[in-house]
Every structure is written in C-alpha cells, then in structure tokens.
Amino acid sequence: MVKHLFKLIWNKRKHNFLFLSEILVSFLVIFAVFSFLVYYYLNYRKPLGLAYDRVWSINYNRDQQTKNMDSLVIFYEDLKKSLKSMPMVEAVSYTSNNFPYSSGIMTTGLSPAGKKVYNVNNYMVGDDYNKVWKMTLLEGRWFNPEDKVARNKPIIINESLRKEIFGNGPAIGKSVGDYEDKGKLKIIGVVQDFKANGDFWPAGYALFSPLDSGYLKHTNVLLVKVRPEADAGFESSLYKFMANRLKNSSIEIQHLSEMRDAKNEQTIIPMLIFIIIASFLIINVALGLFGVLWYNINQRRGEIGLRRALGASGNSVSGQLISESLILATMSLAVGCFFALQFPIMNVFNVPSIVYVLAILLSIAFIYVLVFVCALYPGKQAAAIHPAVALHEE
Template sequence: MLRHLFRLIWNRKRSNLLLLTEIFFSFVVLFGVGALLINFGRNYILPRGFTHEQVWRLNIAAGQGEKMPRPVLDDVLRQVRALPGVQDLSLGSPNTPFRFINMTSGFAAGQQRIDEVDRYDSDDRYAATLGLHLREGRWFRSSDDASTRRPVVISQDVREQLFPGQTALGKVIRYDNGPVDGTTPEEFVVLGVTDNVRPHGDFDGNAPSMWMRLEPHDTTRWEGAAVLVRVAPGSGAELQQKIVRTVAGVTRKWSTQVYALETDRIDKLKVTLAPLAALAVIGLFLIVNVALGLFGVLWYNINQRRTEIGLRRALGATGRGISWQFLAEMLVLTTLGVAAGLLLAAQFPLLSAFGLDPQVYLGAMLLATVVIFLLTAICAWQPSRLAAGIQPAVALRDE
C-alpha cells in the first residue's frame, strides 16, 4: 500500500512538489514562532527571585547644576524611613527592577569567565527591602566596612559559571577586562549567593546578577539617588505625599518622584506584549493561509482525478477506501515536508543558536509537527469524503 502511494505521488510530482514546499516552509515558520512563544512561556512561570509588591522607587534629584552631599542624603533617608507606613528603605543604583536601565559587565574568577552580568550598587538593607532570598552566606553588614576588597553578593547562575561544583563564599572575583593602562582590575570578595532573579520583565529569563556593597560613609556628592521603599499594604497617595514633603523639608532644592515597581512592571509588560501579539497574529495568519491552500489544492486534485476515482470504484474500490487513499497521500506528503523541516530545525539546538535552551527547540519541533499534521488531516478530510462519494457512472460518462 505504501509503495503504491509513493508511486501515485511520484506520478504527480510537479503539483506535489509545490504542496511539499508549502508544507516545508510552513513548518519552518511555525517552528520559529513556536520556539519564541515557548521560550516566553517558560520564562513567565519561572520564580521572580524577589518580591516587588508593596515596593516603591524614589527618584531624588539635586537642583540644576548642584549635587547632593552623602551626609545630607543619609539624613533625608532616615527621615523617610521613620514615616508611618514605611517598613524598610534601601539606597542603590538607578537600574531598579523593570526599568529600561541596564548596567552590565563581564567578570572572571581564575580561568572561569561570564559575560553580561547585571551589576547593582546596594546598601546593607537592599536584600530585606526587595525580598531577595539568600541560598548561601549572608548579606552586607556594618562589619564589612573593614574589608580590603569590596564585598559582593552574586546570583546562583553566576556562581555556577564562575565556581562550578564548589562554594563561592570567600572567593575573589575581578572584572574580566582590566583598565586600558594595564593596571590590575578591581577585585571583589563574595559574601553570599541568592536565588536566580528575573528583574527585566515577565517574559524575560533569569539574569545573572551581582550586588556590590555601597559604602555607607561614601563622601561622593551625587547628582541623583535611586531609593527603594517597602511600604505597608494599602499604602497609597497619602504616604507618597508625605515622602515628597519630607524630602522637600530637608532641602527644597531637591525634587522627588515616587513610582510603584508594580507600575514599572506593567509598563514593561505592555512594551513586551506588542511583539508577542504580532508573533501570535503571524502564526494564526500562517495557519489560515496554509489551511486554505491545502484545501484548495486537494479540491483541485480531486476534480482532476475524477476519471481515476471512477475507474477505481468500477474495479471494486469502496468509498471508504478511496477516502483513505487521499488522506494517506496527504499524510505521506506531510511526513516528507515535516522531515525536511525537522532536518533544518535540528541544527538550532546542535549549534546552540540564539542562546536558547535545547528543550525550547525540541518543544517547538513537536508543536510545529503536531500543528502541521493536524492541519493537513483536517484539510484533507472533507475533500477525501467528496472523492468517496463520486460514482463510477458519473465520473466516466464523458470518457
């Protein structure tokens, strides 16, 4: 039976080649769209690694052409921390979660290296304010003032890259690229390891991260400060106004803006959903186009093969047999097209293309295969039923 099907397909190789090409390219596009959607879906269900709910960020800026002395800034933060409804407060770098601000560097430990690590300046209350969970070691504390190297805390994925199979506590990390003058790169000592974190958005994956201790007695005069504030549940505009008034009460030359991290998350989500929706529309449009194309081609083939169908029915073939023949031909063509597509798709996990997990590519292959086979089976079902209903006398009356 299978040999006979291949012979029928070969005899109509010109028209079948177009159908085969359509199936192949449809599989490739569905594979690409599926890989992206599966990757976004896997990222979405990953733990975030911190608790952003009930956390606000304060953007405190000095007046035009002025800077804020650290002692004055510390006094402002002490007064804000004392407000009713403020549970915790932390000073850090401006690349707070969900913002469109990134600070990345490459780091090395011994012969191990890692690129594109998110780095954050953070004080001794940062972990408590943002709800970071420590797997090993501890967070910064006042006794670290005497440290000869700047203390850091790293995420689990950084530890796995720089210290595979061993503890990272007490180990030294350095910048991967030293200064251009050839001096020794700055070194850091690891105090703790946190869970992996996803600070960039709901559909972004884990981001290797490093938190560097912000010196509490730093004399640098800042132009602006990024502050994270954990507030009590139910806090709203009233507390925001109190915070703004408190900062203005110390120095009226400073301006303050208050934003909820949840608002930042939603804003980032809206930007991410636009291309995601476009991908979904492209996938849906492709499926509809392929379905219409397959249905039209099969309908045309049946009309062109009415004589063949009439002869088979006259020789004793049943309507069910004719129906299964057309359906089987379509499934064989689909298998050939999908096999060619799988051969191409298999190169992506083998070459580690685009840095995606091989399981994402395997899932996309399975998804594209199932969709293509289901689509062709549905499109072939109705035309094959029409072929089964053709009577010999009707098919052969013009012969």
C-alpha cells in the same frame, strides 16, 4: 500500499510542488512562533525571585550644595532615617539606576580562575536592599557595615552566576577577579535568581556591590517598601516630604508593580502582533491546501471512480487521499527539520536547546493536524463519488 502511494506522488510531482512549498513555509513560520512561545513560557514558569508589590521608587536629581563628602553622607543618612521613621514605611534603600524593572543598564565582568564571564548585571545597593525586595538568600549573608572597610570588596551573586563559575560547588568565601583581574572580590552570599526584566525573560548573571559613600553623590534613586495601608494620601505626603528635603530637585514616584506591567507589555504586545500575522498566514496556507486537494480530487475523478468500481470502499478512497497528504507533509517536514535543527546545534541567540527541540516537536504536530483537517473534507467528498457517474464523465 505505501509503495503505491509514493509512486502516485512521484507521478504527480509537478502538481505536488506547490503543496510541498506551502507546508515547508508554514512549518518554518510555526517553528518561529513556537520558539518564542516556548522560550517565554519556560521563563514565565520560573520563580520571580523578588517581591515587587508595595515597592516604590523615588527618583530625584538634586544639585549638590556642598562638595564635602562627609556632609553628603550625613545628609543622605539622615534622609534615609527620616523615611524609615514614617509609620507607612517598612524599608528604605539607596540603589543604582539599574534596579529591577527600570530601563537602566549597568554591566561588568568577572575573571574567575583565569577565565572571563561577561554581561554580569552589576547592582550598587544599600544595606536594606534585600529587605525592600524580600530576596531569598540561598547561601551566606547580606552586607553589613563592616563590609565597607573589608580588604577585599565583598559581593553577593545570584545562583546562575554561581553555577557558571563554580558549577555545583560552594561559593561562599571564594574570591574572584574583577573585570580587569586587578582586584579581588570576595563572595559573601548567593541569592535566588530574580527576573529583573519582566516575567518572560531569564534572570541572567547578577552581582550586588555595597553602595559606599563615594558613590552616594552619583545616586538619584531611593527604593521604599511601604505597608499595605499606604494609599494615595501617603504618596502625596511622601512627595511633599521629598520636595522639602531636596528643594532643588524634581521628584518622581513610581510604583514597581506598574513598571513590571510595562515591562511585560513590551514582550506581550509584539508577540501578539507576531501571532496574529502568523495566524493570517496559516489561514491562507490552509485555504491553499484545501484548494489544492480539492483540485486534485476533481482531476482524479476517473481514477477514483475506477477504484470504486473495482470494489474499493469509500473509507479506503478517503484514507488514500489523506495518507498521500500526510506523506507529502512528512517530506516537507523532513526538509524543514533539517533547517530548524541548525538552531540548537549552532546555539543561535544563546537560547537553551530544549526551547528549539520543543518548538520543532510542537510545529510538527501542528502541521500534521493542519494537513489532516484540510484533507479530511476533500477525502470524504472523494469517497462519496459514485463510480458509474465518474466513469461516465470520463
């Protein structure tokens, strides 16, 4: 039976070329859509790694009144203490501009054991940074005041960076070279991975460095963890307090929950547009497949009538047409899978291979369902052809 089906397909190869092309194009488009969806879904399932709720950022651009570093340190320390003394404030920390959900980027590299690790997100943070975000320490400890005078600069890394450098081995107490491998950085802690660019993106590599007094003059962001009772009234009071303390500065207060939503929208909206465009394409392809199958049935009425006259049942005729369509789909999928498999083999876009493998399997299942549904009704119509009428027409 299978040999007979392949013979029929070969004899009608010119008519089947359009069918094969439509299936191939559909597979490639569906593969692209499922690759995005699987990638985002796998990232979404991972723990967030930080508590963004009730975290506010205060941005300012104060022109310094003095170049005396000791005076600046005293000023910023007094400002921090004043904020912490407010009844609605739980924790306060200075930070560099690249805090989670912001648009700031600051990357560096490390040189462990003679090799290079690039694209490491470098966060300059204050002492209470972990209290603001409620980060989970997996190993070691957070920074303390003694770290500012340590011989080797202390750093805290995330678990992805630890795995890249040390595999499953311990990291606490180990030293790694900085970007140019001229200085040594001592690892004192490992935090759980956290998704700083939204729920749908991976954590990447991250390290935290203590924000020293020399960096304070370049700092223009404060992170504040407020209590659940904090409302718009407190936000207004906080704004007035900052405006009075930083008289030559423009103050902006942002809620990190809103910044997170904005980051997620930057991923969701383009993806929805892509899905809508792909859906229209799939609908057109489905209509095309339906039309091709319907045309083939009308061209083969004599063949179908003869089979029915020789005793073939309606289900047998319908099954043959559906089987032909599925075999054609398999031929197109074989070609499509050849191209799709190049993505995990060549590690395109540095995406885990499991993403592409799952996308290929889902795309194959989707194409088979699509072809089966498109062939089902024409197959039933073919089964309903009366042999006498079909032979009379011939």
